[in-house]
Amino acid sequence: MPDSWFSTTLESETEVIQVLTELQGNRWLSRGQADTYNNLNPSIEREGRGVLSRAEKLLLERQSIDIFRSTARFFADEGERNALQSDIGALMVLRHYDVPTRLLDWSLSPFVSAYFAVSDNDSRNGEIWSFDYDQYLKKGGEQWRRWPRTTKDGDGSSFELDRTAFTVDEPDDWFVCQFYYPGFPRQKAQSGLFTFTARFGRDHADSITNLLVENSYYHLYLVPAALKPVLRKTLRESHGIWRGSMFPDSAGAAATAREVFKQGKLGS
Numbered sequence: 296m297p298d299s300w301f302s303t304t305l306e307s308e309t310e311v312i313q314v315l316t317e318l319q320g321n322r323w324l325s326r327g328q329a330d331t332y333n334n335l336n337p338s339i340e341r342e343g344r345g346v347l348s349r350a351e352k353l354l355l356e357r358q359s360i361d362i363f364r365s366t367a368r369f370f371a372d373e374g375e376r377n378a379l380q381s382d383i384g385a386l387m388v389l390r391h392y393d394v395p396t397r398l399l400d401w402s403l404s405p406f407v408s409a410y411f412a413v414s415d416n417d418s419r420n421g422e423i424w425s426f427d428y429d430q431y432l433k434k435g436g437e438q439w440r441r442w443p444r445t446t447k448d449g450d451g452s453s454f455e456l457d458r459t460a461f462t463v464d465e466p467d468d469w470f471v472c473q474f475y476y477p478g479f480p481r482q483k484a485q486s487g488l489f490t491f492t493a494r495f496g497r498d499h500a501d502s503i504t505n506l507l508v509e510n511s512y513y514h515l516y517l518v519p520a521a522l523k524p525v526l527r528k529t530l531r532e533s534h535g536i537w538r539g540s541m542f543p544d545s546a547g548a549a550a551t552a553r554e555v556f557k558q559g560k561l562g563s
């Protein structure tokens with residue numbers, strides 16, 4: 296874990312709910328992970344791909360985008376078809392279907408993030424990473440004055456993500472957080488946003504600290520493994536958050552049904 300991230304272990308269900316409520320009231324974004332990975336590395340950097348060059352990773356991105364776009368256009372719903380019009384939109388959809396990308400998912404709802412922190416790995420502690428969204432909006436916009444080549448006509452303010460995100464030459468080291476395109480069912484169910492870095496090989500935890508600077512604007516919460524079952528029950532019964540509600544499409548429903556065989560009973 297990056298040294299500047301302070302962490303707090305949540306000791307009880309009551310403390311977890313209290314923290315989630317505070318995060319929501321303060322408009323902090325959150326990301327839940329069901330294991331203690333101690334980093335925010337996106338999936339394209341995992342399973343040995345971290346050693347690949349930028350050109351090799353860009354080629355993998357391009358191939359996955361082109362294959363998905365050419366195939367999914369025959370059956371994608373309207374929200375997905377709209378997202379597929381741009382490369383970054385295609386990556387958004389691919390991320391939700393477990394294709395390796397340099398995006399990381401976040402939520403404006405800390406209760407949704409808590410679900411992902413407790414949804415699996417009952418023998419391992421979970422993580423909830425959080426940062427101040429309003430502070431990001433302030434600091435994020437200041438990047439473009441330093442790196443005008445990623446803005447329209449170099450004006451230093453009109454950021455255009457595609458301008459340097461996919462260049463073979465190493466781009467400026469910018470970091471963005473954006474909402475998913477409206478109309479994508481999983482985005483709506485999960486109040487979803489994503490973080491994205493221009494450069495590969497970036498731990499998004501480091502990118503957040505570099506941008507926000509003061510460690511009062513970001514925090515890591517640890518959820519003990521012993522609390523996971525009771526929190527799953529509370530999230531479902533009190534907040535309507537469970538596997539079935541988080542993935543409101545046929546692929547998600549099938550994954551929920553698969554839990555019957557995985558656990559010998561309906562998943563929670």
